[in-house]
Amino acid sequence: MAICTGCSLLCEDIVASFENGSLKHAKNLCRKGHGHFQAAFTERTRPMIDGEQVTIDKAVERAAEILKSAKSPLLYGWSNCTEEAQSEGIALAEKLGATAEATIACTTSFCEGILMERVLSGKIETCTLDDVRNYADTSIFWGSDPSSSHPRHLSRFSYYPRGEKRQRSYEEERTCIAVDVRRSPTAQLCSNYYFRLPPGGDLPFMEAILAVLDGKIPKVADKKKMIELATVLKKTEWGAIFPGPGLIYSLQDKMELFEQLLARLNEITPFKVVPMVADCNARGFNELLFEKTGHASSVSFNGGSAAYGPEHSVLAAAKKCDAVLAIGSDPLSELPIGTARALAHQPIIAIDPRRSLTTDAAKVVIPSALIGLEAGGTAVRMDGVKIKFEPVMNSELLTDEQILARIMEAV
Amino acid sequence: MAEVEVVVVAVRDIFQDEAGRKSLFSEEYKSLSALIILDKQDMAGLAVKDGDKLLAKNDAGSIVVAARASKDDAKEAHPGLAFMCSSPWYNQLVSDDSCQGSVKATLAPTAEAITAISEIQARMKS
Structure with a gap:
């Protein structure tokens, strides 16, 4: 049985088989889930710096350099990452926040x-x-x-x-x-x-x-x-x-x-x-950040403390940030044009398994394994039930968690 | 030329969602995203039929989309209220200080081509 990470229901009864780089057979997938599984085989990303293909090591190294030199980095997305990757991300924001103002926010900061x-x-x-x-x-x-x-x-x-x-x-x-x-x-x-x-x-x-x-x-x-x-x-x-x-x-x-x-x-x-959060592990991020800071979707770490409020929102952070880490979402597709434009003018590090508007605009692209299909871990269903899952496809790609751990080491 | 003021509400559609998961750069995703559902009265006011192109604009930006008449019957007519799927096309009309759930826009018929995703990408870099 596979888990579908196509939405926050995390359906656990999926039967799927793959052959020659495509989805051969699927049972219990909804239309949305079917699209999600098929996505594993199209428009995959490659490690890139300034539009040139590089090794994964070079891409990770460059990402770490950008974040390390930033005065106000924004770490955005997270709703389609495992809890393990989200924990690593919050730790990274805290580490960056020791010497800078690092804002971390997930996609629910605009709504749920x-x-x-x-x-x-x-x-x-x-x-x-x-x-x-x-x-x-x-x-x-x-x-x-x-x-x-x-x-x-x-x-x-x-x-x-x-x-x-x-x-x-x-x-x-x-x-x-x-x-x-x-x-x-x-x-x-x-x-x-x-x-x-x-x-x-x-x-x-x-x-x-x-x-x-x-x-x-x-x-x-x-x-x-x-x-x-x-x-x-x-x-x-x-x-x-x-x-x-x-x-x-x-x-x-x-x-x-x-x-x-x-x-x-x-x-x-x-x-x-039960709030109808959309993405597969949005609630997981909300729970982790709330446990850490008392706030669910957006905070800024600065000098060892976490600050919350309109001045630490994504919209505010987008206007003053000097580097963006986008992971588990596609902010340039999802955010208002003014905010998307502000982000597109900063150096973006996009950790994403697939091509998106954000990866197209990114200075550094780091391909990752697809959550649920190529990467196992833990996610929290929309109602707070934790669900663990194993990957159902073999992949040599690094998981979000592994990529973040390597960046963490280097910053 | 006729113009109509509408409130555009962002909605979800399973077919558009599926198309986006396959590719944000596909014609299928564009055709389901660059699409505005209008009340029949507004369609008549603009003198457009299904598939005709409309320029939607407000202070945040502008976008060319295809028009489609709502299937709602007369009892549930909603003149002045339009629907678009959440997408990069809809987001061209959302300002930073407005609610993402709905925006006001002015619609007018146009001969321009439906806005391409590449045009949206270029705007972000401008």
């Missing part, structure tokens, strides 16, 4: 990190997806669309499976609710309980739920539908909320109302929250 920090600090109650499969009779997909982002979420955990207390499953016992700005593929499945909001409409929607739970008339156009929702919530025996980017971007720094809603729901019945 704010919610994950509340989950990790215990402000928001969470649960495992196995709990959801066994007990949940109501699942709310709020600003999330697992049919597109985590395709096997509904079949493995939240809607279709027959759990310990949910043998009658979706036919009789499970209700799915979608709250979104569009009729997403997931919302189509939840057609009876689909609530379409305008962008930024989440706060008024929460206020309306709170009002109707307290027996007041909600200030919404469709009062009848809102009362139906309140009835479902009140009858729920065990509920789960899966917030996605839609909700988190909408709330930004106004998480208190969401926490207030959760507190009110939990007075009635248990409602747990």
Whole structure:
């Protein structure tokens, strides 16, 4: 059995065989996972400095020189690395931070990190997806669309499976609710309980739920539908909320109302929250950094202490950094144009198994083994469950962890 | 020439995601990323049909994308609200101080070619 590292569900039941440099047979892979496995055979990177192919030793040596001479390096990405590599990365940031201001940030620093920090600090109650499969009779997909982002979420955990207390499953016992700005593929499945909001409409929607739970008339156009929702919530025996980017971007720094809603729901019945982090080990990084610093997604190490706040965000760091280590993500594809442009003007060290916009712009490219396929290790599923895995393909490429260890030695 | 102001919301699509995993530099990924889903009223306002090209611009930048009409029926019409997959094309419209989840943009028909990934790469280096 293989683990699929295509998303944060880390599906453990994958059967795959490879032949002559291609995926020959696969079982249980979703469409996204299939693309992820096929990616092992296309657009692989080679060690490069300034566009010229070099040995891996030269590339690592040059990477270390750049980081060592930087006054404010940014170490960005991490969400698609093993925990072992992430630990090495945090240690590297600390080491660099002894003589410079080294910012380390993962991809969740723009979105899910704010919610994950509340989950990790215990402000928001969470649960495992196995709990959801066994007990949940109501699942709310709020600003999330697992049919597109985590395709096997509904079949493995939240809607279709027959759990310990949910043998009658979706036919009789499970209700799915979608709250979104569009009729997403997931919302189509939840057609009876689909609530379409305008962008930024989440706060008024929460206020309306709170009002109707307290027996007041909600200030919404469709009062009848809102009362139906309140009835479902009140009858729920065990509920789960899966917030996605839609909700988190909408709330930004106004998480208190969401926490207030959760507190009110939990007075009635248990409602747990599992943030829908996207990348395969984003939560792993959040947990490691939180354990180390009390912050989940972005900090700056400087003179032995860790600083947090807007001035230590990726956006701020991108404007003042003089070197970038990109690993486990493709920041030039994923970040706003202004930030991407700022990064592209600095010397970038890209540790990546495959070609990306970032590797194309990088001063140094270091190829690495693909996590889950060529590199084993540990990752944390979106619900906090740790999963260990072995590589399923032979590779002579160094793992992220090995590359970082060599850079660490040299700086 | 007709112009329409819209809020563009970033969404996910499993087909676009799969295409990106295979290659960010492929025509398939470009065709699924440089694509804006519009309400039928906005399509009519711009006098465009599926596949016609639109220049989307705001203070952050500009991009040429293909238009496609939303499949939502009249009951769920969403004039002024458009959707694009998260991608380097969408990110051309995102400023550093705006929320990445949605952006405001002005759309207008254009004869220009759909923005190539190589053009986006060149902009980053400019």
